[in-house]
Each structure stands twice: as C-alpha cells, then as structure tokens.
Amino acid sequence: MGSIHAGVQKRSWKTRLEAKEKRIAQMKDITRDNIIPTNRIVEALENLITPGDRVVLEGNNQKQAAFLSEALSQTNPKKLYDLHMIISSISRPEHLDLFELGIAKKIDFSYAGPQSLRMAQMLEDGKLTMGEIHTYVELYGRLFIDLIPSIALVAADKADSAGNLYTGANTEETPTLVEAAAFRDGIVIAQVNELTDELPRVDIPGSWIDYVVVADKPYQLEPLFTRDPRHITDIQVLQAMMMIRGIYERHEVQSLNHGIGYNTAAIELLLPTYGESLGLKGKICKHWALNPHPTLIPAIESGWVESVHCFGGEVGMEKYVESRRDVFFTGRDGSLRSNRTLCQLAGQYAVDLFVGSTLQIDRMGNSSTVTSGRLAGFGGAPNMGHDPGGRRHSTPAWLNMMTHDDPLARGRKLVVQVAETFQTGNKPVFVESLDALDVKNDTGLATTPIMIYGEDVTHVVTEEGIAYLYKATSIEERKRAIEAIAGVTPIGLKHDVKRSDKLRKEGLIALPEDLGIRRTDAKRSLLAAKNVADLVDWSEGLYEPPMKFRSW
Amino acid sequence: MGSIHAGVQKRSWKTRLEAKEKRIAQMKDITRDNIIPTNRIVEALENLITPGDRVVLEGNNQKQAAFLSEALSQTNPKKLYDLHMIISSISRPEHLDLFELGIAKKIDFSYAGPQSLRMAQMLEDGKLTMGEIHTYVELYGRLFIDLIPSIALVAADKADSAGNLYTGANTEETPTLVEAAAFRDGIVIAQVNELTDELPRVDIPGSWIDYVVVADKPYQLEPLFTRDPRHITDIQVLQAMMMIRGIYERHEVQSLNHGIGYNTAAIELLLPTYGESLGLKGKICKHWALNPHPTLIPAIESGWVESVHCFGGEVGMEKYVESRRDVFFTGRDGSLRSNRTLCQLAGQYAVDLFVGSTLQIDRMGNSSTVTSGRLAGFGGAPNMGHDPGGRRHSTPAWLNMMTHDDPLARGRKLVVQVAETFQTGNKPVFVESLDALDVKNDTGLATTPIMIYGEDVTHVVTEEGIAYLYKATSIEERKRAIEAIAGVTPIGLKHDVKRSDKLRKEGLIALPEDLGIRRTDAKRSLLAAKNVADLVDWSEGLYEPPMKFRSW
Structure with missing residues (x-):
C-alpha cells in the first residue's frame, strides 16, 4: 500500500509550532519566565511578531487592550510591517495609526463607530486594505476557519505567576480570541492591570497564555450602556x-x-x-x-x-x-x-x-x-x-x-x-x-x-x-x-x-x-x-x- | 428618594447561593474535599440534587457522562423526583429510564437518534413531558436565558486535586454546560477517568468545578464519524x-x-x-x-x-x-x-x-x-x-x-x-x-x-x-x-x-x-x-x- 502516497513529498507538520518556538527563543534576553517587563513591551512585540502575521487585537465596543495597541503602534515599521489586523471594534486612534505608519496593511473588523469617518477616508486614500465587515460572531467564527490568528493581544484584570487570568466583570470576547490563537500554536500576550499571588477566580487557564505584561495603566473601559x-x-x-x-x-x-x-x-x-x-x-x-x-x-x-x-x-x-x-x-x-x-x-x-x-x-x-x-x-x-x-x-x-x-x-x-x-x-x-x-x-x-x-x-x-x-x-x-x-x-x-x-x-x-x-x-x-x-x-x-x- | 421603592419588599438576592451552600454542607460525611469517592456517588447525588431541579447532563452524539447518568438512575425516586433534564443527545437507555423510574419528569433535548423510537412511545404513553426540540446551539443558548441549570453533570479525561479538568480531544460541549451552571451558583460535578498531579493542559479551570468523581470506567465515546x-x-x-x-x-x-x-x-x-x-x-x-x-x-x-x-x-x-x-x-x-x-x-x-x-x-x-x-x-x-x-x-x-x-x-x-x-x-x-x-x-x-x-x-x-x-x-x-x-x-x-x-x-x-x-x-x-x-x-x-x- 506504500505506493498510494509514494509521490507525496515529506513535509513538516509543525511549522506553526516551530515558528512559535523560534520567536520564544528570541525572548530570552527580555524575560526568562512568562512575565514581560512593562518597559520592554515594544521590544517584546518586535521579537514575537513577524511581518505579515495575522494579529487579533482585543478591542470591542467596551474593553480595549490599550496598552498593547499603543505598544504595537510604537514598534519599528522596518521590523514589523504588513500585519493583517483583526479587531472587533476599531475604537482607538492608534488602531488606525498602525496603518498610517505602515505596520499594518489589512483589516478585518466588526465595528468602527468612533473611527468610522477616518476609516472611510483612509480606505479612499488607499492607506489600508479592507478585508470584510462582520458581525461580532461572524468574526469570531472565522478565527477558527480562515482567519486563524498567529498572535492574540488581549486584556485582563489580573494574572497569577502561572499566567492564569482573571477578567472580572469584563470577560467579554477574551476567551474566544485566546482560544483561537492558543490552540493553533499562536502566541497569546495578555496585558493585566495587576499581578497577584491568588486570583479571585480563573477565567482563562494559564496553559492558554504565553506572556503576561503589567500595563502602565488599567485597560480602557467605556460606560457604553449607561443612559441618563x-x-x-x-x-x-x-x-x-x-x-x-x-x-x-x-x-x-x-x-x-x-x-x-x-x-x-x-x-x-x-x-x-x-x-x-x-x-x-x-x-x-x-x-x-x-x-x-x-x-x-x-x-x-x-x-x-x-x-x-x-x-x-x-x-x-x-x-x-x-x-x-x-x-x-x-x-x-x-x-x-x-x-x-x-x-x-x-x-x-x-x-x-x-x-x-x-x-x-x-x-x-x-x-x-x-x-x-x-x-x-x-x-x-x-x-x-x-x-x-x-x-x-x-x-x-x-x-x-x-x-x-x-x-x-x-x-x-x-x-x-x-x-x-x-x-x-x-x-x-x-x-x-x-x-x-x-x-x-x-x-x-x-x-x-x-x-x-x-x-x-x-x-x-x-x-x-x-x-x-x-x-x-x-x-x-x-x-x-x-x-x-x-x-x-x-x-x-x-x-x-x-x-x-x-x-x-x-x-x-x-x-x-x-x-x-x-x-x-x-x-x-x-x-x-x-x-x-x-x-x-x-x-x-x-x-x-x-x-x-x-x-x- | 427613598419613597420610590418604599413599597418593595426586602428579599434575599442570593437564594441560589444559599441553596448551594446548604447542599454542600450535607456532603461533609461523604467528602471533606472536592473529590467524591466512586462508590458514594449515588448518595452524593441525592444530597446535591433536589426534586424539581433543572439538571444538564452531558451526552452529545459522541461523548457521554455515562457513570453519572447511571448513578442518577440509581438514586431513590422518593428522594429525587420531578427533575427537569436537559440532554443534548438522548443516547443511552438510562437517559429514559430516569423517566420510567419517576426521577425525572421533563426533557429538553436536541437529538435522540438511538432512543428515538422509545422516546416517541414514552411521550405517547405520557411517561415524560417534552419541553422543546432544539439544535445544539439553541439549547446551549437557552442555558443562559430561560433554561439555566442548577446542576451540571459532565465528563472529562483527567482532573487534578484543584478540580482543573483536562478533556483531551473531547472538549466538545463540556465548557459550555459547565459555564452555565458554575456562574449561576449551580453545582458542577465532573466524572473523570483519572486523577493526576499534573494535567497535560487545563481545558476547564478548577474554580468552575465543585466536585470531581473518578468513574468506574472511562466515559463512553462513539466513533460516530468513521466511515469505512x-x-x-x-x-x-x-x-x-x-x-x-x-x-x-x-x-x-x-x-x-x-x-x-x-x-x-x-x-x-x-x-x-x-x-x-x-x-x-x-x-x-x-x-x-x-x-x-x-x-x-x-x-x-x-x-x-x-x-x-x-x-x-x-x-x-x-x-x-x-x-x-x-x-x-x-x-x-x-x-x-x-x-x-x-x-x-x-x-x-x-x-x-x-x-x-x-x-x-x-x-x-x-x-x-x-x-x-x-x-x-x-x-x-x-x-x-x-x-x-x-x-x-x-x-x-x-x-x-x-x-x-x-x-x-x-x-x-x-x-x-x-x-x-x-x-x-x-x-x-x-x-x-x-x-x-x-x-x-x-x-x-x-x-x-x-x-x-x-x-x-x-x-x-x-x-x-x-x-x-x-x-x-x-x-x-x-x-x-x-x-x-x-x-x-x-x-x-x-x-x-x-x-x-x-x-x-x-x-x-x-x-x-x-x-x-x-x-x-x-x-x-x-x-x-x-x-x-x-x-x-x-x-x-x-x-x-x-x-x-x-x-x-
């Protein structure tokens, strides 16, 4: 029966894992454990992300991984370019700065309320390539089909030393974004407001998270559903x-x-x-x-x-x-x-x-x-x-x-x-x-x-x-x-x-x-x-x- | 402003938590930690479940929490009766035995392939009350709206002493069923094939699980998608x-x-x-x-x-x-x-x-x-x-x-x-x-x-x-x-x-x-x-x- 597939070329079946391991190896001067020092996040992103990567960035209409999106916008466009961003809600200026700076090239998203005017203008000026406009759940679905991310940048309240995450009231889309990357040999980086010895509860297991970084300030949170x-x-x-x-x-x-x-x-x-x-x-x-x-x-x-x-x-x-x-x-x-x-x-x-x-x-x-x-x-x-x-x-x-x-x-x-x-x-x-x-x-x-x-x-x-x-x-x-x-x-x-x-x-x-x-x-x-x-x-x-x- | 709600009667806002704590207190003779001895599972279920409870039992077309469903069918119908069962797939004889025995009364489900003939007969004979027939995801959706379970009985491969679960290849619906019960002060009981010190990975955090029991044999698993x-x-x-x-x-x-x-x-x-x-x-x-x-x-x-x-x-x-x-x-x-x-x-x-x-x-x-x-x-x-x-x-x-x-x-x-x-x-x-x-x-x-x-x-x-x-x-x-x-x-x-x-x-x-x-x-x-x-x-x-x- 060997003849059936005699013509099939041998290939590696763990290229994603190999790429991940290589990137993690480059981190040894920055961190020896899973905690990235706050002031070295830009450098860390430059090591962990590769040009052309598909990057899912947490940012819905309420909670924003703002520390990570700001850091990404500070990376060197000569090192990081042509990223394909996946963002539920394009809410912050640096989400679009990424495209002006040449760090990112293509965007798939669900909502762009606060940035919708600039978005339309940039599209007209050819400054970004638009993928598709989705509902939230369509976008989440595609994370498991044909928009599988290599990198997930997310936000949580607290982490313990094992990388377990506590999200408090704002679990929102974090587990779904993390699951898509973590279980496809992607790299998951979580910004947290605080490191702690004991979490109130675990919302996302540490074995799904690669790196934790303490943000310089708590993640952005919009009181979007409050009506006076x-x-x-x-x-x-x-x-x-x-x-x-x-x-x-x-x-x-x-x-x-x-x-x-x-x-x-x-x-x-x-x-x-x-x-x-x-x-x-x-x-x-x-x-x-x-x-x-x-x-x-x-x-x-x-x-x-x-x-x-x-x-x-x-x-x-x-x-x-x-x-x-x-x-x-x-x-x-x-x-x-x-x-x-x-x-x-x-x-x-x-x-x-x-x-x-x-x-x-x-x-x-x-x-x-x-x-x-x-x-x-x-x-x-x-x-x-x-x-x-x-x-x-x-x-x-x-x-x-x-x-x-x-x-x-x-x-x-x-x-x-x-x-x-x-x-x-x-x-x-x-x-x-x-x-x-x-x-x-x-x-x-x-x-x-x-x-x-x-x-x-x-x-x-x-x-x-x-x-x-x-x-x-x-x-x-x-x-x-x-x-x-x-x-x-x-x-x-x-x-x-x-x-x-x-x-x-x-x-x-x-x-x-x-x-x-x-x-x-x-x-x-x-x-x-x-x-x-x-x-x-x-x-x-x-x-x-x-x-x-x-x-x- | 006090007058606005002066007429509103004071009530407890944690009746579900109080009920849970009361049930857990009844377990002190059976277990002092979160591990139920295999041979005391029937007794444990009689303590943890109350007549009329809404019980979600893991059983889809592949993986079955068979040890728990068998144990439930062995409980005393004088102690446990009128349960409202939620089962994705009615696949095993004891799923319907529960109704013959008077332990359960009402069923909401998605699929009843192997038991569909008996199911129709029992319905005709008035031996069970049918809720609705759903697709899988409709049923999962209702677990968070109007079919919120008090009890979740699920299956996993391994647990550690903190109750963290490893599901291996068969994560399937387990996290969703657990989430619905765990975050509404329900009680989650997981049967596992094995207790271990260190898990290969965590699929479901221990802080979502109340009790673990080692099953007398590995959970049932059907090779449903194999076509010769x-x-x-x-x-x-x-x-x-x-x-x-x-x-x-x-x-x-x-x-x-x-x-x-x-x-x-x-x-x-x-x-x-x-x-x-x-x-x-x-x-x-x-x-x-x-x-x-x-x-x-x-x-x-x-x-x-x-x-x-x-x-x-x-x-x-x-x-x-x-x-x-x-x-x-x-x-x-x-x-x-x-x-x-x-x-x-x-x-x-x-x-x-x-x-x-x-x-x-x-x-x-x-x-x-x-x-x-x-x-x-x-x-x-x-x-x-x-x-x-x-x-x-x-x-x-x-x-x-x-x-x-x-x-x-x-x-x-x-x-x-x-x-x-x-x-x-x-x-x-x-x-x-x-x-x-x-x-x-x-x-x-x-x-x-x-x-x-x-x-x-x-x-x-x-x-x-x-x-x-x-x-x-x-x-x-x-x-x-x-x-x-x-x-x-x-x-x-x-x-x-x-x-x-x-x-x-x-x-x-x-x-x-x-x-x-x-x-x-x-x-x-x-x-x-x-x-x-x-x-x-x-x-x-x-x-x-x-x-x-x-x-x-």
Missing part, C-alpha cells in the same frame, strides 16, 4: 408605552435583548410603573440577554427580572451586580461573568425579541446606521436582529408570529425597529433610498451595508404608531403600513387616511389610541427613575456611576 | 464527482462542513485523485469545520487541507491529529482541542457550504430525517444547513449565489442536500408529503419537525444530476428542477424530457454529461482509500481504528 434618564423625552415614553402594550404584552415576550438607546431605556424604566399598572409583572420581560444597564435597576428591584446574561460589564455596576447574584451570572468571587460569544449566541437563538434603533429606514423596512462618509460596521445588531432560520424550538411569542396554518408554517423572532420619524436636524428617518447604497458604491463593498433587512423586521414603531409588518401579505401592504406611521416625512405623506383606517381595522397598524394609550398620559413622570441619582437610590447606593454621569 | 470506504458505492462516487465539479469547483467553495455519511466521505476520498486531476488543489476545500474524519486523511496527506476545526474528537484519530498539528487545533500538549459551541458557530457563519444527506425530500425541497414513530430531533444540521440571515461578510462562493443585481442583493450560504432517489428497501426519497407531518400530528409538536427547509436549499444532488435551486425564479421552477433529478420516484415520473432539456439549457439542472463526467468513469477505483487499512497506511500508521473497523 434625564435625557428621555415624553415622545420616547409614548413609544415605550406602545411597545409594552402593543408588542410585549400582545405577543407575550418573555425573553429579550435591548440595545443601546433611550428608547429601550424608557421601556426598562416603565416596567415598574406602567407595566405594573397593567398587571404584567411575571408575564413579560423575565429573561434578558443584556449588558448590566443601570436603567434596568428599578425593574430588577421591583422583581420583574429573573435572569440577565451579559455580553460585557458596565462601569459602575460592579457592586450592584455582586449584590444581586440571583439575577446575574457571577463567579464564586461574586463578580459578573460576561461572555460576548455566548451572549450573542443566546441573543440570536434563545430570546423572543430584539429591539434596535436606527437612523434610516426605507419603504421596505430595510434599515441602516451607515451614513455617507462613515464606515461604521455592524457590531452585533444583525446577528440578533434577524429571524434565525436555524431555530427549531418554539416559545409563545415565536408562535404568535405565525400568520397562516400551512402545515409547514413556523414562528418567527420578533425584530422591532424603533425610531422617531425625524432625526435631530430635521432629517427624515424614512427615506426613499438609504445612504448605505452610496457607501457601497463609494467604497467598493461587495454588498450594501444593511444593518437590518426589511424581511426580518416584524414591527416598526414611531411616535405615530406601530406597523405590524409580520402581518403584511404583500410587499404593497408592507409599504402601506410603513407609510402610515412615517409621519410627515416624504414617505409618510404618501399615506391616505382612508387606507390607514383600513390598516387599523385589519390590525396592520395600531395608533396609541388603538392600544388604549392617551398621548397626554405619556409623560416623563411615569419613569421609575428620572435621573442617575434616582438609579443610585433604587440600587441602595450600590450603583456607582462614572463621574461624567454625576450631577451631585 | 469499503461501503462506498459507485453511485456515491458518481455523486461525489458531480459535487466536486458542479458545486465545489463551479462556486469556488473554500470552506465547508461535511456531515456524517458515505456521500461526503466519497468526496473527501476523491479530492486527492479526481480533484487533483482537475487541478483544484489549493482552490477548493481548504478550510473545514469538521470532526476528524478518518476519510479526510488522504486529502490532508496530499496537502489539500489548510485547517480543520472540530466539534468533537474521533476515536482512533488521536495520534494522527497530534502529528498533524499544522492542520488541527491542538493544545500545548499536542492533543486536539475541540469545541462544539464554537465549531457550530463557525459552521453557521464562517463557512461557504454545508452538505447533508436526508431520508425524505418533498417537492419544495423541504427535507427531514424524522420518520413515523421516531422522535429523532435535529442535532446540529439545521444550524449549519440554513442561510444565516445575520451574516454580513462575503466570500467568492457566497457572492456566487447572487442571481440578480438588485442594489440590496446579497449572497447566500450553499446548502446542499444529497440523496439517492430511493432509500434501501425501495422507499422513494422524493415524496409528496413528509412523514414529519404525521409526527407533528401524533406528538402534538407546535411545528412540523423539518430538518432543512426548502427555501434554504441551494442544490439537490441525486445520481441523476444536480438541481441548482438557488437559480429558480419561481416555486414552479423549483418543483420542476427537483422533478427532473428525482429519477423514477412518483415525483420524478412527473418530469418530461422536453422540459428537462430546457432546464439543462438554462442551467437549472445539470446531468453528469453536462459536467463532463462519464457515468462509466465513476468507479470505486477512483477512491484514494478503498478500505480502513488504506486509511491507516495513508496515515503512516498513526490512525488507530477501533476494533470493529478492523478486518486484519
């Missing part, structure tokens, strides 16, 4: 009332995800007041895939919330979470255990409903937050904001979306888009054509960067009312329902009163009065907390808001 | 040639998942022969989400495969994988690191193509492996076998599925169904109505248990040819294309030659001759390995097949 109730408007209260009544109650929504936004913060703050008055406690909104939103505190304190699983942590919520461990996922040490990968998975497959805000919606219900000149990416919204075709289990809300009795009919995930008909600056949200189409043409993207596709949207909510798009039996009907709640935007002006009355009767749209809501009742006074101080009070002083949210 | 090339037929060779030519080459499929089956094994074994002759090496089939299939060995040895990420291990492939670490994900110790959750995520979002076999296809392309009287469940197929609506990045194959130039057009995942027109026993695969419809009616399921929905299927392959369903512009055209390749089944007999010629010209179907394949060339002699001994030879003796696959 002071900024919630009466209109947002009205929309929140409609959603509680016309969506959550009507479809019996028991498990859900809320994104960032004042609209959803308003819902959270109305549960203990308006929701309570409707007798809905224990019937809706029991299980959440959600960051620890401060605006959820009153609902938790009032007994609405059975469980919250978190993508990441939230600055200031640490002590509160520890004191409410019946509700949150926590370690033995009591601090939050978040996990972006698992929460995105749960948010996709295991919850009834997703709500997102948007900047533009077209007549078909397609929406995007991409606007001209900005390449913002997607984050996690498209993953949670679609009807997952792989789902097979049912819940009451999911089944409630069935509109016909075809023997093969199935339910749907509720995907809700909420917006006021005009953005600030008097720009209409409802448009004939999305800016995303121009962005596609300007940047040469293979497809138009749509955040949420109209076919996935079950409900659109504006200050005018709710369009129950899942009930539409034709494209024409879908358009009419959107027009009917699009206010005085150019799209909204197409609607006519007679047709809208018909849509109301058929249940394709509902106005506040159809839901038993008086517009005059929709007041900020209904909010369970009117400002951050109220949230602190609800939390019995356990919530410690960052300085910028304090007015006292 | 002897059983591959000439017809399967023909189908494999068509798929390589008409799908993989045509659409430039670079990353993919293959399920269990002789059809896909044939493709794997044709890459180094037929694929090589077409000059396709380096162009297709480079990145795999796949268990370590023995039939992939010749393609790996011939340099076709750049990477393989695995759901689980495969019995006998351990040494081979360790010696091919450039291709597989391995730990520092060299053994495979599998991860069912991450591989399912990658298989959903990060690969170009999924291929599945099926037992029944209807005229619309819907398919199911559910047959009357059996409640088999779904496993992972629906997760990978659909077009993920949340995907935003593109690849050449994905873009190749775009059939129109609408500005919002996007690509699709390739979802291929392969079947011979008749099953063994002369049962037609193409049917007017799926048995799954009867199963729905018989069991009272909320929806019909469809494995893969027709709307997700891009290609159907039979021995007659390929139907390119993604090109169909109407339901009628889709039906015609399926009829044209359905042979002499009642569905196939509806086709007429003229219409088929038209479909061929339009590229909606392709017969072997349209792909440059002569039926007479499709011979087993083309297979790179004709039997298991050939596979061993290709592997340079590193593959060690289980006894039942040895004929020497």
Whole structure:
C-alpha cells in the first residue's frame, strides 16, 4: 500500500509550532519566565511578531487592550510591517495609526463607530486594505476557519505567576480570541492591570497564555450602556408605552435583548410603573440577554427580572451586580461573568425579541446606521436582529408570529425597529433610498451595508404608531403600513387616511389610541427613575456611576 | 428618594447561593474535599440534587457522562423526583429510564437518534413531558436565558486535586454546560477517568468545578464519524464527482462542513485523485469545520487541507491529529482541542457550504430525517444547513449565489442536500408529503419537525444530476428542477424530457454529461482509500481504528 502516497513529498507538520518556538527563543534576553517587563513591551512585540502575521487585537465596543495597541503602534515599521489586523471594534486612534505608519496593511473588523469617518477616508486614500465587515460572531467564527490568528493581544484584570487570568466583570470576547490563537500554536500576550499571588477566580487557564505584561495603566473601559434618564423625552415614553402594550404584552415576550438607546431605556424604566399598572409583572420581560444597564435597576428591584446574561460589564455596576447574584451570572468571587460569544449566541437563538434603533429606514423596512462618509460596521445588531432560520424550538411569542396554518408554517423572532420619524436636524428617518447604497458604491463593498433587512423586521414603531409588518401579505401592504406611521416625512405623506383606517381595522397598524394609550398620559413622570441619582437610590447606593454621569 | 421603592419588599438576592451552600454542607460525611469517592456517588447525588431541579447532563452524539447518568438512575425516586433534564443527545437507555423510574419528569433535548423510537412511545404513553426540540446551539443558548441549570453533570479525561479538568480531544460541549451552571451558583460535578498531579493542559479551570468523581470506567465515546470506504458505492462516487465539479469547483467553495455519511466521505476520498486531476488543489476545500474524519486523511496527506476545526474528537484519530498539528487545533500538549459551541458557530457563519444527506425530500425541497414513530430531533444540521440571515461578510462562493443585481442583493450560504432517489428497501426519497407531518400530528409538536427547509436549499444532488435551486425564479421552477433529478420516484415520473432539456439549457439542472463526467468513469477505483487499512497506511500508521473497523 506504500505506493498510494509514494509521490507525496515529506513535509513538516509543525511549522506553526516551530515558528512559535523560534520567536520564544528570541525572548530570552527580555524575560526568562512568562512575565514581560512593562518597559520592554515594544521590544517584546518586535521579537514575537513577524511581518505579515495575522494579529487579533482585543478591542470591542467596551474593553480595549490599550496598552498593547499603543505598544504595537510604537514598534519599528522596518521590523514589523504588513500585519493583517483583526479587531472587533476599531475604537482607538492608534488602531488606525498602525496603518498610517505602515505596520499594518489589512483589516478585518466588526465595528468602527468612533473611527468610522477616518476609516472611510483612509480606505479612499488607499492607506489600508479592507478585508470584510462582520458581525461580532461572524468574526469570531472565522478565527477558527480562515482567519486563524498567529498572535492574540488581549486584556485582563489580573494574572497569577502561572499566567492564569482573571477578567472580572469584563470577560467579554477574551476567551474566544485566546482560544483561537492558543490552540493553533499562536502566541497569546495578555496585558493585566495587576499581578497577584491568588486570583479571585480563573477565567482563562494559564496553559492558554504565553506572556503576561503589567500595563502602565488599567485597560480602557467605556460606560457604553449607561443612559441618563434625564435625557428621555415624553415622545420616547409614548413609544415605550406602545411597545409594552402593543408588542410585549400582545405577543407575550418573555425573553429579550435591548440595545443601546433611550428608547429601550424608557421601556426598562416603565416596567415598574406602567407595566405594573397593567398587571404584567411575571408575564413579560423575565429573561434578558443584556449588558448590566443601570436603567434596568428599578425593574430588577421591583422583581420583574429573573435572569440577565451579559455580553460585557458596565462601569459602575460592579457592586450592584455582586449584590444581586440571583439575577446575574457571577463567579464564586461574586463578580459578573460576561461572555460576548455566548451572549450573542443566546441573543440570536434563545430570546423572543430584539429591539434596535436606527437612523434610516426605507419603504421596505430595510434599515441602516451607515451614513455617507462613515464606515461604521455592524457590531452585533444583525446577528440578533434577524429571524434565525436555524431555530427549531418554539416559545409563545415565536408562535404568535405565525400568520397562516400551512402545515409547514413556523414562528418567527420578533425584530422591532424603533425610531422617531425625524432625526435631530430635521432629517427624515424614512427615506426613499438609504445612504448605505452610496457607501457601497463609494467604497467598493461587495454588498450594501444593511444593518437590518426589511424581511426580518416584524414591527416598526414611531411616535405615530406601530406597523405590524409580520402581518403584511404583500410587499404593497408592507409599504402601506410603513407609510402610515412615517409621519410627515416624504414617505409618510404618501399615506391616505382612508387606507390607514383600513390598516387599523385589519390590525396592520395600531395608533396609541388603538392600544388604549392617551398621548397626554405619556409623560416623563411615569419613569421609575428620572435621573442617575434616582438609579443610585433604587440600587441602595450600590450603583456607582462614572463621574461624567454625576450631577451631585 | 427613598419613597420610590418604599413599597418593595426586602428579599434575599442570593437564594441560589444559599441553596448551594446548604447542599454542600450535607456532603461533609461523604467528602471533606472536592473529590467524591466512586462508590458514594449515588448518595452524593441525592444530597446535591433536589426534586424539581433543572439538571444538564452531558451526552452529545459522541461523548457521554455515562457513570453519572447511571448513578442518577440509581438514586431513590422518593428522594429525587420531578427533575427537569436537559440532554443534548438522548443516547443511552438510562437517559429514559430516569423517566420510567419517576426521577425525572421533563426533557429538553436536541437529538435522540438511538432512543428515538422509545422516546416517541414514552411521550405517547405520557411517561415524560417534552419541553422543546432544539439544535445544539439553541439549547446551549437557552442555558443562559430561560433554561439555566442548577446542576451540571459532565465528563472529562483527567482532573487534578484543584478540580482543573483536562478533556483531551473531547472538549466538545463540556465548557459550555459547565459555564452555565458554575456562574449561576449551580453545582458542577465532573466524572473523570483519572486523577493526576499534573494535567497535560487545563481545558476547564478548577474554580468552575465543585466536585470531581473518578468513574468506574472511562466515559463512553462513539466513533460516530468513521466511515469505512469499503461501503462506498459507485453511485456515491458518481455523486461525489458531480459535487466536486458542479458545486465545489463551479462556486469556488473554500470552506465547508461535511456531515456524517458515505456521500461526503466519497468526496473527501476523491479530492486527492479526481480533484487533483482537475487541478483544484489549493482552490477548493481548504478550510473545514469538521470532526476528524478518518476519510479526510488522504486529502490532508496530499496537502489539500489548510485547517480543520472540530466539534468533537474521533476515536482512533488521536495520534494522527497530534502529528498533524499544522492542520488541527491542538493544545500545548499536542492533543486536539475541540469545541462544539464554537465549531457550530463557525459552521453557521464562517463557512461557504454545508452538505447533508436526508431520508425524505418533498417537492419544495423541504427535507427531514424524522420518520413515523421516531422522535429523532435535529442535532446540529439545521444550524449549519440554513442561510444565516445575520451574516454580513462575503466570500467568492457566497457572492456566487447572487442571481440578480438588485442594489440590496446579497449572497447566500450553499446548502446542499444529497440523496439517492430511493432509500434501501425501495422507499422513494422524493415524496409528496413528509412523514414529519404525521409526527407533528401524533406528538402534538407546535411545528412540523423539518430538518432543512426548502427555501434554504441551494442544490439537490441525486445520481441523476444536480438541481441548482438557488437559480429558480419561481416555486414552479423549483418543483420542476427537483422533478427532473428525482429519477423514477412518483415525483420524478412527473418530469418530461422536453422540459428537462430546457432546464439543462438554462442551467437549472445539470446531468453528469453536462459536467463532463462519464457515468462509466465513476468507479470505486477512483477512491484514494478503498478500505480502513488504506486509511491507516495513508496515515503512516498513526490512525488507530477501533476494533470493529478492523478486518486484519
């Protein structure tokens, strides 16, 4: 049988391991153990990384391995060049400096919110090569298929001498990035705030980590999910009332995800007041895939919330979470255990409903937050904001979306888009054509960067009312329902009163009065907390808001 | 501000922790550390579990926590009853004995292959309450939302005295099940084959584990993904040639998942022969989400495969994988690191193509492996076998599925169904109505248990040819294309030659001759390995097949 593969050339099957060992051997003048001295990190990176390497750098919308990204930007471009960077969220200036300096060449990413303008400009100027724009979980998936990293640069709170990592509340994407590199003979370098003899718990085993470095300052952490109730408007209260009544109650929504936004913060703050008055406690909104939103505190304190699983942590919520461990996922040490990968998975497959805000919606219900000149990416919204075709289990809300009795009919995930008909600056949200189409043409993207596709949207909510798009039996009907709640935007002006009355009767749209809501009742006074101080009070002083949210 | 929540009653926020501490206190006569004596496991389970508990028991289609499931079935039903079991795969008799004995009451699961007949019978007899049928990842997702376990019973290879676990090649779903329980004040009990002072690597940190017990014998492990090339037929060779030519080459499929089956094994074994002759090496089939299939060995040895990420291990492939670490994900110790959750995520979002076999296809392309009287469940197929609506990045194959130039057009995942027109026993695969419809009616399921929905299927392959369903512009055209390749089944007999010629010209179907394949060339002699001994030879003796696959 030897003849079968006689022609096959002998090759090494451990080239990745050999490359790793060679690089580690170059480190002997810098460190003899796994701890890199803080002041020698630049040199260490120059030894451990090789031109052309695929480097995954931790940086999502909350936690940033800032010490490592700064150090990488200080390496010598004659030594390190043509790196292929993989970054969930391009959030810090040096993420793009790497390309200006010639250290990095290609980028694959999910989100570029804070750097989206510069990103688009650099792409236009040919200063970087763009791979693809992903959702978080797509990018994580590719780390195990065709974007396997050689280097992982990540951040944790603490390490012990064996390299075990403690991430505290902000485990987030760290274990997934580390797993992809560590188990393919890649090199994993973790910046930590502190070295310690004994960790509160182990979040990532030391045998997955090659080097630890103590950062010059704690990793950057953004309080991204904190919304000050002071900024919630009466209109947002009205929309929140409609959603509680016309969506959550009507479809019996028991498990859900809320994104960032004042609209959803308003819902959270109305549960203990308006929701309570409707007798809905224990019937809706029991299980959440959600960051620890401060605006959820009153609902938790009032007994609405059975469980919250978190993508990441939230600055200031640490002590509160520890004191409410019946509700949150926590370690033995009591601090939050978040996990972006698992929460995105749960948010996709295991919850009834997703709500997102948007900047533009077209007549078909397609929406995007991409606007001209900005390449913002997607984050996690498209993953949670679609009807997952792989789902097979049912819940009451999911089944409630069935509109016909075809023997093969199935339910749907509720995907809700909420917006006021005009953005600030008097720009209409409802448009004939999305800016995303121009962005596609300007940047040469293979497809138009749509955040949420109209076919996935079950409900659109504006200050005018709710369009129950899942009930539409034709494209024409879908358009009419959107027009009917699009206010005085150019799209909204197409609607006519007679047709809208018909849509109301058929249940394709509902106005506040159809839901038993008086517009005059929709007041900020209904909010369970009117400002951050109220949230602190609800939390019995356990919530410690960052300085910028304090007015006292 | 105190008045805001004056009416809220004081409650404990650590009831789960208190319950856990109470149970652990009851263990002091059995163990003073975290090691439960093997012969006291039944007693330990009676102390640690409480009636009504939600218990997640490790048991997927490969690895089984058999010692723990047997012990649980030996507990006293007067002490332990009404348990709510969560089991990925109901594979062992005692999984259902638990219900006969009254220890357990309700079941949520993904797959029940080996026990599907008894399962259906017990459901009919009212001996168990069924929750929902899921895909693997849906079930994992719910562990963090509304099916949070109080108890996790899992299996690993080795533990050290701190409870750190080494899972070797079979990490599979263990970390995910453990994370759900450990971080919600649940109790985690791991059976291990062996206690040791030093682990080869840590797969799960000891601070996530409450108790370790040495099992009386190693955990059960099924060689589920081993296909003996002897059983591959000439017809399967023909189908494999068509798929390589008409799908993989045509659409430039670079990353993919293959399920269990002789059809896909044939493709794997044709890459180094037929694929090589077409000059396709380096162009297709480079990145795999796949268990370590023995039939992939010749393609790996011939340099076709750049990477393989695995759901689980495969019995006998351990040494081979360790010696091919450039291709597989391995730990520092060299053994495979599998991860069912991450591989399912990658298989959903990060690969170009999924291929599945099926037992029944209807005229619309819907398919199911559910047959009357059996409640088999779904496993992972629906997760990978659909077009993920949340995907935003593109690849050449994905873009190749775009059939129109609408500005919002996007690509699709390739979802291929392969079947011979008749099953063994002369049962037609193409049917007017799926048995799954009867199963729905018989069991009272909320929806019909469809494995893969027709709307997700891009290609159907039979021995007659390929139907390119993604090109169909109407339901009628889709039906015609399926009829044209359905042979002499009642569905196939509806086709007429003229219409088929038209479909061929339009590229909606392709017969072997349209792909440059002569039926007479499709011979087993083309297979790179004709039997298991050939596979061993290709592997340079590193593959060690289980006894039942040895004929020497």
